[in-house]
Amino acid sequence: xxxxxxxxxxxxxxxxxxxxxxxxxxxxxxxxxxxxxxxxxxxxxxxxxxxxxxxxxxxxxxxxxxxxxxxxxxxxxxxxxxxxxxxxxxxxxxxxxxxxxxxxxxxxxxxxxxxxxxxxxxxxxxxxxxxxxxxxxxxxxxxxxxxxxxxxxxxxxxxxxxxxxxxxxxxxxxxxxxxxxxxxxxxxxxxxxxxxxxxxxxxxxxxxxxxxxxxxxxxxxxxxxxxxxxxxxxxxxxxxxxxxxxxxxxxxxxxxxxxxxxxxxxxxxxxxxxxxxxxxxxxxxxxxxxxxxxxxxxxxxxxxxxx
Numbered sequence: 001x002x003x004x005x006x007x008x009x010x011x012x013x014x015x016x017x018x019x020x021x022x023x024x025x026x027x028x029x030x031x032x033x034x035x036x037x038x039x040x041x042x043x044x045x046x047x048x049x050x051x052x053x054x055x056x057x058x059x060x061x062x063x064x065x066x067x068x069x070x071x072x073x074x075x076x077x078x079x080x081x082x083x084x085x086x087x088x089x090x091x092x093x094x095x096x097x098x099x100x101x102x103x104x105x106x107x108x109x110x111x112x113x114x115x116x117x118x119x120x121x122x123x124x125x126x127x128x129x130x131x132x133x134x135x136x137x138x139x140x141x142x143x144x145x146x147x148x149x150x151x152x153x154x155x156x157x158x159x160x161x162x163x164x165x166x167x168x169x170x171x172x173x174x175x176x177x178x179x180x181x182x183x184x185x186x187x188x189x190x191x192x193x194x195x196x197x198x199x200x201x202x203x204x205x206x207x208x209x210x211x212x213x214x215x216x217x218x219x220x221x222x223x224x225x226x227x228x229x230x231x232x233x234x235x236x237x238x239x240x241x242x243x244x245x246x247x248x249x250x251x252x253x254x255x256x257x258x259x260x261x262x263x264x265x266x267x268x269x270x271x272x273x274x275x276x277x278x279x280x281x282x283x284x285x286x287x288x289x290x291x292x293x294x295x296x297x298x299x300x301x302x303x304x305x306x307x
Contacts, residue, residue: 011246014238015285018250021234023257025227026097027265029089031219035212038089039203041220046081046197048224049232050190057190066187072179077192080172082199087161094158097262101255103162105139107248108132108288110170115245118174122245128288135252135284141277169251173244176236185236193228249288252281 032041057063066073092100112132116124180188212220239247256278 008241011238011241014234014241015250017234018231018238019253020257021227021231022250023101023254024261025088025223025231026092026100026254026258027261028219028223028227029092030097032212032216032223033089033093035210035216036220037204037207038086038093039200039206040208041089041223042082042085043197043200043204044220045085045224045228046193046200048221049228050193050197052225052229053186053190053193053233057184057186060184060186062184062187063191064187066183066191069180069183069188070191072175073183073188073191074195076172076175076180076188077196079168079175081192081196083168084165085196086200087165091158091161091165094155095162097258099159100162101258102139103159104166104169105136105251105255106163106166107169107251108245109136110167111173111245111248114170114174120245131284131287133284135249135281135288138277138280138282138284139252139255141273141280166251170248173239173247176239177244185233185240189229189232189236193232246288249285252285256281 029041032044036044057066088100088104109132112129115122122128176188235247238250
Protein backbone atom coordinates (compact mmCIF):
# COMPACT_ATOMS: atom_id res chain seq x y z
CA UNK A 1 0.00 0.00 0.00
CA UNK A 2 1.28 3.47 -0.85
CA UNK A 3 0.52 6.51 1.16
CA UNK A 4 -2.35 7.21 -1.19
CA UNK A 5 -3.39 3.62 -1.79
CA UNK A 6 -6.04 1.43 -0.24
CA UNK A 7 -6.06 -1.90 1.52
CA UNK A 8 -4.59 -4.93 -0.19
CA UNK A 9 -6.40 -8.26 -0.04
CA UNK A 10 -3.97 -9.40 2.65
CA UNK A 11 -4.71 -6.20 4.54
CA UNK A 12 -8.45 -6.94 4.60
CA UNK A 13 -7.81 -10.50 5.85
CA UNK A 14 -5.62 -9.22 8.68
CA UNK A 15 -8.22 -6.52 9.40
CA UNK A 16 -10.91 -9.19 9.79
CA UNK A 17 -8.67 -11.28 12.06
CA UNK A 18 -7.96 -8.32 14.33
CA UNK A 19 -11.60 -7.20 14.36
CA UNK A 20 -12.63 -10.62 15.67
CA UNK A 21 -9.68 -11.49 17.91
CA UNK A 22 -9.61 -8.18 19.76
CA UNK A 23 -13.40 -8.03 19.67
CA UNK A 24 -13.62 -11.13 21.88
CA UNK A 25 -11.05 -9.59 24.26
CA UNK A 26 -13.74 -7.60 26.09
CA UNK A 27 -15.74 -10.74 26.85
CA UNK A 28 -12.69 -12.61 28.16
CA UNK A 29 -11.58 -9.66 30.31
CA UNK A 30 -15.09 -9.30 31.73
CA UNK A 31 -15.13 -12.97 32.67
CA UNK A 32 -11.56 -12.98 34.00
CA UNK A 33 -11.98 -10.03 36.40
CA UNK A 34 -14.88 -11.79 38.14
CA UNK A 35 -12.35 -13.64 40.30
CA UNK A 36 -8.92 -12.41 39.16
CA UNK A 37 -7.53 -9.00 40.06
CA UNK A 38 -6.58 -6.60 37.23
CA UNK A 39 -2.81 -6.84 37.89
CA UNK A 40 -3.08 -10.64 37.86
CA UNK A 41 -5.00 -10.51 34.57
CA UNK A 42 -2.25 -8.39 33.01
CA UNK A 43 0.55 -10.60 34.34
CA UNK A 44 -1.25 -13.77 33.33
CA UNK A 45 -2.12 -12.79 29.76
CA UNK A 46 1.32 -11.32 28.99
CA UNK A 47 3.30 -14.22 30.46
CA UNK A 48 1.07 -16.76 28.72
CA UNK A 49 1.45 -14.91 25.44
CA UNK A 50 5.23 -14.75 25.86
CA UNK A 51 5.45 -18.49 26.60
CA UNK A 52 3.51 -19.28 23.43
CA UNK A 53 5.80 -17.14 21.26
CA UNK A 54 9.13 -17.80 23.00
CA UNK A 55 10.02 -21.08 21.18
CA UNK A 56 9.45 -19.42 17.79
CA UNK A 57 11.46 -16.36 18.78
CA UNK A 58 14.36 -18.49 20.04
CA UNK A 59 14.40 -20.70 16.97
CA UNK A 60 14.49 -17.72 14.60
CA UNK A 61 17.12 -15.78 16.54
CA UNK A 62 14.75 -12.82 16.76
CA UNK A 63 15.33 -12.17 20.48
CA UNK A 64 18.97 -11.20 19.96
CA UNK A 65 18.08 -8.81 17.15
CA UNK A 66 15.22 -7.27 19.14
CA UNK A 67 17.29 -6.79 22.29
CA UNK A 68 19.55 -4.30 20.48
CA UNK A 69 16.56 -1.95 20.31
CA UNK A 70 15.47 -2.42 23.91
CA UNK A 71 14.66 1.26 24.68
CA UNK A 72 12.01 1.50 21.96
CA UNK A 73 10.93 -2.07 22.62
CA UNK A 74 10.31 -1.12 26.25
CA UNK A 75 8.47 2.02 25.16
CA UNK A 76 6.22 -0.09 22.93
CA UNK A 77 5.53 -2.52 25.77
CA UNK A 78 4.57 0.30 28.12
CA UNK A 79 2.34 2.09 25.61
CA UNK A 80 0.67 -0.94 24.01
CA UNK A 81 0.55 -3.43 26.90
CA UNK A 82 1.48 -2.28 30.40
CA UNK A 83 -0.79 0.76 30.49
CA UNK A 84 -3.77 -0.34 28.36
CA UNK A 85 -4.04 -3.88 29.74
CA UNK A 86 -4.32 -2.66 33.33
CA UNK A 87 -6.62 0.24 32.43
CA UNK A 88 -8.93 -2.06 30.46
CA UNK A 89 -9.03 -4.70 33.17
CA UNK A 90 -9.85 -2.17 35.88
CA UNK A 91 -12.38 -0.28 33.76
CA UNK A 92 -14.31 -3.44 32.94
CA UNK A 93 -15.04 -3.90 36.63
CA UNK A 94 -17.25 -0.81 36.20
CA UNK A 95 -18.26 -0.69 32.52
CA UNK A 96 -20.18 -3.07 30.24
CA UNK A 97 -18.20 -4.54 27.36
CA UNK A 98 -20.23 -2.62 24.76
CA UNK A 99 -19.43 0.73 26.32
CA UNK A 100 -15.77 -0.24 26.59
CA UNK A 101 -15.75 -1.14 22.91
CA UNK A 102 -17.31 2.19 21.98
CA UNK A 103 -14.64 4.20 23.78
CA UNK A 104 -11.77 2.10 22.43
CA UNK A 105 -13.20 2.69 18.96
CA UNK A 106 -11.93 6.27 19.19
CA UNK A 107 -8.42 4.93 18.47
CA UNK A 108 -8.55 5.76 14.71
CA UNK A 109 -9.50 9.36 15.48
CA UNK A 110 -6.52 9.70 17.82
CA UNK A 111 -4.33 8.09 15.15
CA UNK A 112 -5.43 10.68 12.60
CA UNK A 113 -4.62 13.51 15.03
CA UNK A 114 -1.16 12.03 15.68
CA UNK A 115 -0.55 11.65 11.94
CA UNK A 116 -1.55 15.26 11.36
CA UNK A 117 0.84 16.41 14.09
CA UNK A 118 3.55 14.45 12.29
CA UNK A 119 2.79 16.31 9.04
CA UNK A 120 0.74 13.62 7.27
CA UNK A 121 -2.19 15.28 5.48
CA UNK A 122 -3.49 12.21 3.60
CA UNK A 123 -5.96 11.44 6.41
CA UNK A 124 -7.70 14.75 5.67
CA UNK A 125 -8.89 13.57 2.25
CA UNK A 126 -12.66 14.21 2.34
CA UNK A 127 -13.66 10.63 1.58
CA UNK A 128 -11.33 9.11 4.17
CA UNK A 129 -12.22 11.65 6.83
CA UNK A 130 -15.91 11.16 6.09
CA UNK A 131 -15.44 7.40 6.43
CA UNK A 132 -13.81 7.82 9.83
CA UNK A 133 -16.70 9.96 11.07
CA UNK A 134 -19.35 7.66 9.57
CA UNK A 135 -17.74 4.63 11.21
CA UNK A 136 -17.68 6.34 14.57
CA UNK A 137 -21.34 7.34 14.21
CA UNK A 138 -22.09 3.69 13.51
CA UNK A 139 -20.30 2.65 16.70
CA UNK A 140 -22.32 5.17 18.71
CA UNK A 141 -25.55 3.85 17.19
CA UNK A 142 -24.58 0.25 17.92
CA UNK A 143 -23.93 0.74 21.61
CA UNK A 144 -26.73 3.24 22.28
CA UNK A 145 -29.15 0.49 23.34
CA UNK A 146 -30.57 0.18 26.85
CA UNK A 147 -28.27 -1.03 29.60
CA UNK A 148 -25.04 -0.21 27.79
CA UNK A 149 -24.32 3.24 29.19
CA UNK A 150 -23.20 3.63 32.82
CA UNK A 151 -25.21 5.63 35.35
CA UNK A 152 -22.87 5.55 38.37
CA UNK A 153 -20.30 8.23 39.32
CA UNK A 154 -17.55 5.59 39.65
CA UNK A 155 -17.94 4.88 35.96
CA UNK A 156 -16.59 8.32 35.06
CA UNK A 157 -13.14 7.22 36.20
CA UNK A 158 -13.46 4.06 34.12
CA UNK A 159 -14.45 6.13 31.08
CA UNK A 160 -11.32 8.23 31.55
CA UNK A 161 -9.25 5.04 31.77
CA UNK A 162 -10.62 3.78 28.46
CA UNK A 163 -10.05 7.11 26.72
CA UNK A 164 -6.43 7.04 27.90
CA UNK A 165 -6.21 3.48 26.62
CA UNK A 166 -7.45 4.62 23.20
CA UNK A 167 -4.77 7.32 23.07
CA UNK A 168 -2.04 4.83 23.99
CA UNK A 169 -3.31 2.34 21.42
CA UNK A 170 -3.12 5.07 18.77
CA UNK A 171 0.50 5.92 19.66
CA UNK A 172 1.81 2.32 19.62
CA UNK A 173 1.57 1.65 15.84
CA UNK A 174 3.68 4.73 15.14
CA UNK A 175 6.41 3.34 17.42
CA UNK A 176 6.29 0.08 15.51
CA UNK A 177 6.29 1.69 12.06
CA UNK A 178 8.95 4.35 12.69
CA UNK A 179 11.20 3.02 15.47
CA UNK A 180 10.96 -0.78 15.24
CA UNK A 181 10.64 -1.21 11.49
CA UNK A 182 13.93 -3.11 11.20
CA UNK A 183 13.33 -5.38 14.18
CA UNK A 184 11.88 -8.91 13.78
CA UNK A 185 8.25 -8.76 14.90
CA UNK A 186 8.29 -11.98 16.89
CA UNK A 187 11.28 -10.78 18.91
CA UNK A 188 9.72 -7.41 19.71
CA UNK A 189 6.43 -8.95 20.81
CA UNK A 190 7.99 -11.71 22.91
CA UNK A 191 10.42 -9.46 24.79
CA UNK A 192 7.77 -6.79 25.37
CA UNK A 193 5.33 -9.37 26.75
CA UNK A 194 8.01 -10.86 29.01
CA UNK A 195 9.02 -7.45 30.36
CA UNK A 196 5.43 -6.43 31.10
CA UNK A 197 4.53 -9.81 32.60
CA UNK A 198 7.54 -9.88 34.92
CA UNK A 199 6.93 -6.27 35.88
CA UNK A 200 3.33 -6.99 36.91
CA UNK A 201 4.05 -10.33 38.61
CA UNK A 202 4.75 -8.90 42.12
CA UNK A 203 1.52 -6.85 42.06
CA UNK A 204 -0.37 -9.91 40.84
CA UNK A 205 0.94 -12.06 43.70
CA UNK A 206 0.17 -9.37 46.28
CA UNK A 207 -3.39 -8.68 45.12
CA UNK A 208 -4.67 -12.16 44.18
CA UNK A 209 -5.86 -13.75 47.44
CA UNK A 210 -8.22 -16.45 46.16
CA UNK A 211 -8.21 -19.20 43.60
CA UNK A 212 -9.91 -18.07 40.40
CA UNK A 213 -13.03 -19.80 39.19
CA UNK A 214 -12.77 -22.23 36.30
CA UNK A 215 -14.59 -19.80 34.04
CA UNK A 216 -12.21 -16.96 34.89
CA UNK A 217 -9.19 -19.23 34.49
CA UNK A 218 -10.25 -20.42 31.05
CA UNK A 219 -10.98 -16.83 30.03
CA UNK A 220 -7.48 -15.76 31.12
CA UNK A 221 -5.93 -18.67 29.20
CA UNK A 222 -7.78 -17.71 26.02
CA UNK A 223 -6.94 -14.07 26.63
CA UNK A 224 -3.23 -14.89 26.77
CA UNK A 225 -3.05 -17.29 23.83
CA UNK A 226 -5.57 -15.89 21.34
CA UNK A 227 -6.02 -12.24 22.28
CA UNK A 228 -2.36 -11.60 23.10
CA UNK A 229 0.07 -13.98 21.36
CA UNK A 230 -1.89 -14.56 18.14
CA UNK A 231 -3.34 -11.06 18.07
CA UNK A 232 -0.01 -9.23 18.29
CA UNK A 233 1.53 -11.27 15.47
CA UNK A 234 -1.46 -10.34 13.30
CA UNK A 235 -1.32 -6.73 14.52
CA UNK A 236 2.31 -6.26 13.47
CA UNK A 237 1.52 -7.81 10.10
CA UNK A 238 -1.40 -5.41 9.69
CA UNK A 239 0.78 -2.37 10.51
CA UNK A 240 3.34 -3.62 8.00
CA UNK A 241 0.65 -4.03 5.36
CA UNK A 242 -1.49 -0.89 5.74
CA UNK A 243 0.47 1.57 7.90
CA UNK A 244 0.00 2.98 11.42
CA UNK A 245 -2.95 5.28 10.58
CA UNK A 246 -5.22 2.70 8.91
CA UNK A 247 -4.24 -0.25 11.13
CA UNK A 248 -6.41 0.82 14.12
CA UNK A 249 -9.56 0.97 11.96
CA UNK A 250 -10.46 -2.55 13.08
CA UNK A 251 -11.38 -1.07 16.47
CA UNK A 252 -14.57 0.22 14.83
CA UNK A 253 -15.74 -3.36 14.35
CA UNK A 254 -14.64 -4.63 17.77
CA UNK A 255 -17.77 -3.33 19.60
CA UNK A 256 -20.03 -5.22 17.20
CA UNK A 257 -18.15 -8.45 17.92
CA UNK A 258 -18.26 -7.75 21.65
CA UNK A 259 -22.01 -7.13 21.66
CA UNK A 260 -22.79 -10.17 19.51
CA UNK A 261 -20.76 -12.39 21.83
CA UNK A 262 -22.46 -10.80 24.82
CA UNK A 263 -25.80 -11.66 23.25
CA UNK A 264 -24.79 -15.27 22.63
CA UNK A 265 -23.00 -16.01 25.91
CA UNK A 266 -24.49 -13.51 28.35
CA UNK A 267 -28.03 -13.26 26.98
CA UNK A 268 -27.70 -9.55 26.24
CA UNK A 269 -30.38 -8.28 23.82
CA UNK A 270 -29.71 -7.34 20.20
CA UNK A 271 -30.82 -3.72 19.90
CA UNK A 272 -32.13 -1.94 16.80
CA UNK A 273 -28.98 0.14 17.06
CA UNK A 274 -26.90 -2.94 16.24
CA UNK A 275 -28.90 -3.63 13.11
CA UNK A 276 -28.62 0.00 11.98
CA UNK A 277 -25.10 0.74 13.14
CA UNK A 278 -23.29 -2.33 11.81
CA UNK A 279 -23.69 -1.34 8.11
CA UNK A 280 -22.54 2.19 8.96
CA UNK A 281 -19.41 0.79 10.60
CA UNK A 282 -18.55 -1.44 7.65
CA UNK A 283 -19.16 1.30 5.08
CA UNK A 284 -17.24 3.86 7.14
CA UNK A 285 -14.25 1.55 7.57
CA UNK A 286 -14.19 0.82 3.85
CA UNK A 287 -14.17 4.50 2.88
CA UNK A 288 -11.59 5.37 5.54
CA UNK A 289 -9.33 2.51 4.46
CA UNK A 290 -9.63 2.75 0.68
CA UNK A 291 -10.66 6.33 -0.02
CA UNK A 292 -13.60 4.93 -1.97
CA UNK A 293 -11.50 2.91 -4.42
CA UNK A 294 -12.88 -0.39 -5.63
CA UNK A 295 -9.55 -1.67 -6.91
CA UNK A 296 -7.18 -3.55 -4.61
CA UNK A 297 -3.85 -1.77 -4.54
CA UNK A 298 -0.66 -3.69 -5.20
CA UNK A 299 1.74 -1.10 -3.83
CA UNK A 300 3.12 -1.73 -0.37
CA UNK A 301 5.10 0.08 2.27
CA UNK A 302 8.67 -1.07 2.87
CA UNK A 303 8.06 -4.31 4.73
CA UNK A 304 8.99 -5.01 8.31
CA UNK A 305 11.06 -8.15 8.84
CA UNK A 306 8.77 -11.20 8.84
CA UNK A 307 7.91 -12.82 12.20
